[in-house]
Amino acid sequence: MATNPRADGPSRDDSPALTTPFSAQSTAREVIDGVNLSGRRAVVTGGASGLGAETVRALATAGAQVTIATRRPGSAEPLVEELAAVDGAGPVHAEPLDLSDPTSVDAFVRGWHGRLDILVANAGIMALPTRTLAPNGWEMQLATNYLGHFALASGLHEALREAGSARIVVVSSGAHLGDPFDFVDPHFEDRPYDPWAAYGQSKSADVLLAVGARRWAADGITANALNPGYILTGLQRHVDDDTMRAFGVMDDEGRVRPLSYYKTPEQGAATSVLLAASPLLEGVTGRYFEDNQEAPTVRGDQSETGGVAAHAIDPDSADRLWDYGTAAIRATTT
Ligand SMILES: NC(=O)c1ccc[n+]([C@@H]2O[C@H](COP(=O)([O-])OP(=O)(O)OC[C@H]3O[C@@H](n4cnc5c(N)ncnc54)[C@H](OP(=O)(O)O)[C@@H]3O)[C@@H](O)[C@H]2O)c1
Secondary structure: OOOOOOOOOOOOOOOOOOOOOOOOOOOHHHHOOOOOOOOOEEEEEOOOOHHHHHHHHHHHHOOOEEEEEEOOHHHHHHHHHHHHOOOOOOOEEEEEOOOOOHHHHHHHHHOOOOOOOEEEEOOOOOOOOOOOEOOOOOEHHHHHHHHHHHHHHHHOHHHHHHHOOOEEEEEOOHHHOOOOOOOOOOOOOOOOOOHHHHHHHHHHHHHHHHHHHHHHHHHOOEEEEEEOOOOOOHHHHHOOHHHHHHHOOEOOOOOEOOOOOOOOHHHHOHHHHHHHHOHHHOOOOOOEEEOOEEOOEEOOOOOOOOOEEHHHOOHHHHHHHHHHHHHHHHHHHO
C-alpha cells in the first residue's frame, strides 16, 4: 500500500490511500487475473445488463457461483447460457428481485440459504424526470439505489457473516459529490423534486452504507463503495435528448456516442470487481474507489468531477443513515 499522489484530503481513517497497479482503462477481468473464486458465492443486483453483466462475467469466469438478482430473470437467460458454455466458469442463475419493493427484497432474502461471500449492490436508476413513488411511498431512486440495497444487505447479514470474510461492494457515482443525503426531506415531500438531486443523494447514501457497515467488521464483513466512471449503458434511458446533447454524447442526428474519457462496460465494471475479489482489498473497509484506486476526499460540490465528498464518508452521518434506513424498513414491513 502506498500513498495516493492524487489525494488532496484525508481518507476516512487518515491511513494512506490504497493504490493498485491498475488504471482507468483496466478491465474487470484484468483486475482479478489469476484469482480463483471457485466455491465462492456471489449476488450481483442488476446483473443482467450493463456494468452488472460485466461484473457477473468476470466473477463467474474466475469460478464464482453467481446469482443475478433482477426484476426480470428471463432477461438474464442469454448471459446465463453464455457463461454455461465457458470452460471453468462457475454456475450462474437468475432470481427475481425488485429493490423498490420491500416484499420482493424480503422474498429474495428468505430464499437465500447458506453463506454469501460477495454482494455487489450494483442495480440503479438515474434521473427519473418526474417524482415517482415506489408502492410504499418512497421516492423511487432512493428506494431502488439505496433503501432496497440496505434492506438486502441487512437481510443477508447472517449469510455474509457465515462466509467468514465476506465483501459488500456498493456501486455509487460521481453524482454523489453535490448532493448530501437530506435527512429532513429524503423523499422530496416538501422540497421541489429534482431528478439529479434525487439521484445524487441516493448515491451519497450508497457510500454512507459502505461506511456504516464498519459495524460488521467483527463478523469478517468488509464494505466499500465506488464510482465506475462514465459508461454508455441503459442507465441513460431517462435522460432527455437535450441533456444528452449538453453532455456531449448525442449528435444532431440523435446518434449516441461516447466521449474520449468514457469507458467500455468491461472497464466500467473493473472497480466493482476489484473491490469484490482482489486480494489487494483484503480487510479494507469503508472506503471509496474510482478508476481502481482509492479516491481522495474532496469538499463536495457540483464543480468537482472526482474524489469522494466529505459528506459521503462522514461516520456520524453513516450511523445516522443506518438508523434512518433501519427505521424506514421496519415501518414498511410491519
Ligand atoms: N453507466 C454509468 O455511466 C454510471 C456512472 C456512475 C454510476 N453508475 C451506476 O452503475 C450501476 C449500474 O448501472 P448501469 O450503467 O450498468 O445501468 P443499467 O444497464 O441500466 O443497469 C442497471 C440495472 O439496475 C437494475 N434495476 C433497476 N431498477 C431495479 C429494481 N427496482 N430492482 C432491481 N434491479 C433494478 C436493472 O435491472 P432489471 O431492469 O433487469 O431489473 C439494470 O440491470 C448503477 O448503480 C448506476 O447508478 C453508472
